[in-house]
Amino acid sequence: MVTIYDIAKQTGLSPTTISKVLNNYHDVSEKTKGRVLQAAKEMGYLPNSSARTLTTKRSWTLGILFMESTGMGIRHPFFNAVIESFKSEAESRGYDLMFISKDIGGKETSYLEHCRYRSVDGVIVILLDPRNPDMQELLDSDIPCVLLDCESTKAGTVYSDNLNGGYQAIQYLYSLGHRKIAHISGGSYYFAGQKRQLGYELALQRLKLNKRPDYIIEGGNYTMESGYEAMLELLALEDPPTAVFAAGDNLAIGALKALKEKGLRVPDDMSIIGFDDIELASHVTPAMTTIRQDTRLLGTKAAEILIESIESVRATVNIVLPVELVIRESCKEL
Template sequence: MISIRDIAKECGVSVATVSKALNGHHDISAQTRETVCRKAAEMGYQPNSAARALKTNRTYNLGVLYEDPQHSGLGHEYFSRILESFRAQAEACGYDVTFINRNVGKRRSSYLEHCRYRGVDGVCVVCVNFLDPQVLELVQSELPVVTVDHMFNNRTSIVSDNVKGVQTLVNHVFGMGHRNIAFIHGERTAVTESRCASFYKTCYDLGLQVPDAYVREGAYHDCDSCERITAELLALPQRPTCIFFTDDVSALGGLAAIARAGLRVPEDISAVGYDGIPLAKMMIPSLTTYHQDTQAIGYWAADRLVSLIEHPKTTLPESILIPGSLLEGASVRRI
């Protein structure tokens, strides 16, 4: 392995001069700095991360806490795109990414213990049970923390505008003539609370009555529960003319139930998804949905976390609301 002593020998300068050149110090000439950096690149020099951590008190490593309750892992279309955007921005800022869990070696640990074991500079909490005591312990610790789609007091959060998203979809369906609208929501989370409140408020503002039987609790990213609940909605004495599904993936289950009932979309009943993943465009008919800007969510999560790490005295905790957009497919009929 090439060391700074090897570079110093090749350049005919001191080890201290090489260190200053590689770290961008300006108390040496620009020419010397350029010569040393060029020689270091030619020799394939890579700085030792452990040594750099000792010197800078920073590991340039960001932790990510991600535990999908449906166990989709990185196959989850919504979260995988957020994580990819987060990773890209983290790398652009010179940071690596480590996934945080409850294990250190073969020993069970807390999230905070794992963060300290890995020496991460900060943590992005993307998907987890935010009410878990271990999550609260991590959020309340000394580590810089940014959360996605959940807000804590005095912590930075990046939140998709779920209120505007549902409002946009309800207004669109209403404009297409629908008055009997059913709503299948996910598990009780902050995201679900926002979407449900927005659904009821928008319907109220439009003068729509929403029967209790039209609002059902399902699960995100779960085709089976969506299929079962859709079948129940179709069996009602007055079935809805349009069904809002929890997300685009779950919509597959709902569409299967509609087809099994001998009905067609959108001729007999209309359907709406959420997330705006590429799959929605490939469905037949294409699914009307709301696109969440996963690229912006991931970018700002990484950007704000790095800022909290590098500028802790001037970076204030904030909640950044990320807008999305309506993707009008062919699954909503005008009536």
């Protein structure tokens, strides 16, 4: 097995310098770091995790805490993509990942207890439930946390500009001549859903369109089934909309299915716009116009600020990432 002493002999540097580079100390020049890392790679060096933990006083493990009520978990294409980019960035910085639950060996514990038990260095929390006392206990602890798709004063946060995304969706439909625009919402439970609906309502106000309570249907848990049921409710109205903004692409795809079953065509009979730009959105017929979130950047930034808070001064960093309107085939000018 290759040791730091072998690398020291190969490079002509001291074992102390080799150790500093491999443990990511900052008092070594970039030139020396590159030289050591290249030699380590060529020689097939693999660090001993126990030795590294003793040296750095860290476990080099990040926790992923997924809180959501849909039961879909990381199978949801949006969060799956975000976690993949988070994983990529974390692993490039030398960290392993672990999912955090409230169960250790069949015994229920708190999230904080599980994090302590596994000695994680930090945690990314996805879909925070602010009402959960176990979650608040974790946020009040000394374990660095980053929250995805949420606002907080207790931890770093990373989320897309959901409000502006909702606003852009309505502005685009308005530019096509639509004045009767409905919204299948993401529900009051989720931060992103709240902001997207707020963007919808703000756009209506600024464009001087009436806000109709019967045009806002609770989509709840962002599933295709929820979108399907919500669209049936809208179609049952005496005065149905000409366009629908869905708070998620799964909701929009479910709505599309309901319209097809009723013999209606998209976009000829109704226009639909989604949110997220999951992979399936470009493959349905017609291809879905949507508001794109940058899943790669969301995951990468979450990993960056979490690791920064672990390796240097812990600070609360809040990052809002821009969104983008992606025009495909599901919306039509009146």
